[in-house]
Amino acid sequence: MQYSEKVLQHFMHPQNVGEMENPDATATEGSPACGDQVTMYLKVDKENLIIEDVSFLSYGCASNIATASIITEMAKGKSLEEAKKITWRDAMEALDGLPPVKAHCSVLAADTLQTAISNYEIAHGLKEVPDFSKETIIGELKKIIYPQVGEDIITLKMVKYVGFEEKTGEVLIDLNLMSFDQYRDNVAEEIREHLQKYPEVKDIKINFPS
Amino acid sequence: MNDRIYMDNCVTSAMAPEVLEAMKPYFGEEFWYPGSFVSTGEASSAAFEGFREVIADALNAAPQEITFTSGGTIANNIALKGLALAHSGEGRHIICSTVDYPDLLTHAAYFEKMGFEVTYLEPDELGFVSAQKLKDAIRDDTILFMSTMVNHVVGTIQPIGEYSQVLAAANHKIWFHVDAGQAFGKLHLDVKALGMDTLSVSAHKIHGPQGIGALYVKKGSRLGAYIHGIKRFEGVQPGGLSLAAMAGFAKAVEIVYKDLDGSIKQLRELSDYLLEQLESQIEYVELNGPRGEGRACHNINVSLDFIEGEAITIMLDMHKITVATGSACASQGLKPSYVLLAMGKNQVQAHGSMKFTLSRYNTKEQIDFTVAKLKEIAAILRERSPLYNAIKKKQEK
Structure with a gap:
């Protein structure tokens, strides 16, 4: 499958690119090592809690840049509450779809927007720093896309068990991916990348069917 | 040529117009296969011998040492599985490098599954795999070393001649296969001087047609049969292979080697x-x-x-x-x-x-x-x- 016209349009001429002077909140997700990293900047109207302006920088592929472009377009002018509902699926739909193997690239931009909103809320006393729990882990796993079909691994029921040992900081995940699955290593690596950023996580064990 | 600028020739390359011309007769009137003692078979036998000689001459091999295959990957399969099959009784150790072409690395993984042990040599920061590293990896039960002559990503030329010397100095026979897909037509490739046992090349990387390659097998080498089926004539993998493709391959080689x-x-x-x-x-x-x-x-x-x-x-x-x-x-x-x-x-x-x-x-x-x-x-x-x-x-x- 090739890129849609819409993807190419947003990739070649992205909206809202660039660093913002004095933003009210920022967030960076991904890392150069994974091959993609997105930074987002928010300006928020403090009275009405409306996103006045949003911009991004992206080190990433065409779908990454296109998603960041369209998702900033979608978020601009929305209230924080409305913007919180924007998912990678919405962005992907607005782009007239992405090849399944590239779906995971759209998650990062969506993720960065949500983190920026959350950072704003925490900084302005609108919410507490959420406790790290099993739910946090499941939330992260919902962002991990199985490349062959372009769906997340929770929806695909690939995760059989999630455990978190608070005392030791050990995360235990049972994945239903066979040894011959060509994306098994990718998925495991992504899980680690997503969970390592939490200081509560000290160790990650991923088990596969033997 | 269209107006596209194509700089991905290591994947496949544009077929030369002269190559297409050389192929045309064999799509039309001269569609016969070699073999039978009638004029149709004799004419195509003569043509086939001519095409094979072109490939052999380019590599400094004897025509009898060249087999046409349906591509470079099939040539690698015939050589690698053939050598491992025929010599597995003599040892179970195989050597290659971590930067080899996927054809070789997928074979290494397959051999491991089949119970062989594989040593993967590491390259230096420029992609060279030294002959010394090969020497250090050789064991009494090593039966096969495989190497990619020109690296498919960074173009590094491996010291094939030095490898051969190291292998010849070992206290037992170690078979040596070379993938020359990226090397053929890009440097002087003399199989006699370089001394490998088997070597694979492909037509479509040098402006020949897709779907045809060749395997050099040094005279006297013993390979197990990997592909079974009707053998229409010597020098071709079992089954029907396109004489037109062979004609195109030979023409492509002629143009480069002129x-x-x-x-x-x-x-x-x-x-x-x-x-x-x-x-x-x-x-x-x-x-x-x-x-x-x-x-x-x-x-x-x-x-x-x-x-x-x-x-x-x-x-x-x-x-x-x-x-x-x-x-x-x-x-x-x-x-x-x-x-x-x-x-x-x-x-x-x-x-x-x-x-x-x-x-x-x-x-x-x-x-x-x-x-x-x-x-x-x-x-x-x-x-x-x-x-x-x-x-x-x-x-x-």
Whole structure:
């Protein structure tokens, strides 16, 4: 499958690119090592809690840049509450779809927007720093896309068990991916990348069917 | 030729117009197969012998040592499985390197599954795998060493002759297979002087037709049969193989070998010019692999810092320019180039790597246009990149 016209349009001429002077909140997700990293900047109207302006920088592929472009377009002018509902699926739909193997690239931009909103809320006393729990882990796993079909691994029921040992900081995940699955290593690596950023996580064990 | 600038010739290359002409008779009136003692069979037998001789001459092999196959990968399969099958009784140890062509590495994985032990030699930072490393890896039960003569990612030329000397000095026979897909037509390749037992080549990398390759098997080598089926004539893998494709392959080889030194020189000049332009025109460009003679004449591989290769190739494609990247995002398996990582390059260098593989149909004007566009694209993508912005800020301070 090739890129849609819409993807190419947003990739070649992205909206809202660039660093913002004095933003009210920022967030960076991904890392150069994974091959993609997105930074987002928010300006928020403090009275009405409306996103006045949003911009991004992206080190990433065409779908990454296109998603960041369209998702900033979608978020601009929305209230924080409305913007919180924007998912990678919405962005992907607005782009007239992405090849399944590239779906995971759209998650990062969506993720960065949500983190920026959350950072704003925490900084302005609108919410507490959420406790790290099993739910946090499941939330992260919902962002991990199985490349062959372009769906997340929770929806695909690939995760059989999630455990978190608070005392030791050990995360235990049972994945239903066979040894011959060509994306098994990718998925495991992504899980680690997503969970390592939490200081509560000290160790990650991923088990596969033997 | 259309107006596309094609610089991905290591994957496949445009078929030469003369090649198509040479193939035409065998699609039409002369459709027969060699073999039978009637005039139709005799005529095509003579043609076949002629085609085989062209390939043999180019490699300095005897015609009887050449087998046509339906591609380079099938040639590798016939040789590697054939050698391992025939000699598994003598030992269970096989050697290759971590930067070999996927044909060889998938075989290594298969052999491991079949109970063989495989030692993977590590390259240096330029992609060279030294003969000393091979020497150190040899064991009493080693039966096979396989090597990729010209690396498919960075063009590094491996010391095949030195390998042969090391293998000959071992206290028992170790079979030696070489994948020469990227080497054939790009350097002087004399199988007698280099001393391997088997070697694979392919037609469509040198402007021949797709779907045909050849396997050199040194006289006296024992290979197990891997493909079974009707053997219509000696010198061809079992089954029906296209005589038209053989005709095209022979013509493609003839064209290159009419003046091999000249075609190497032409490609070397183009590559040198491309590298010179890339390095002088664009900031933060780093060559991957060796500079100069240690590198095949058609390959230039560079990393552009702070930006990702898939985005670059898509933008170049908008300008009708085809090049390749080692970025994970451009591969179906979502993994960055294993060759660059094995050479010690980091993830950003692998994701930002661009591979240009040139052919005789590329021109300096095409290179100028490509570098100019790449310069624009690098500037655009760097403006968008948080990594580049961070560096710029640091510099301003």
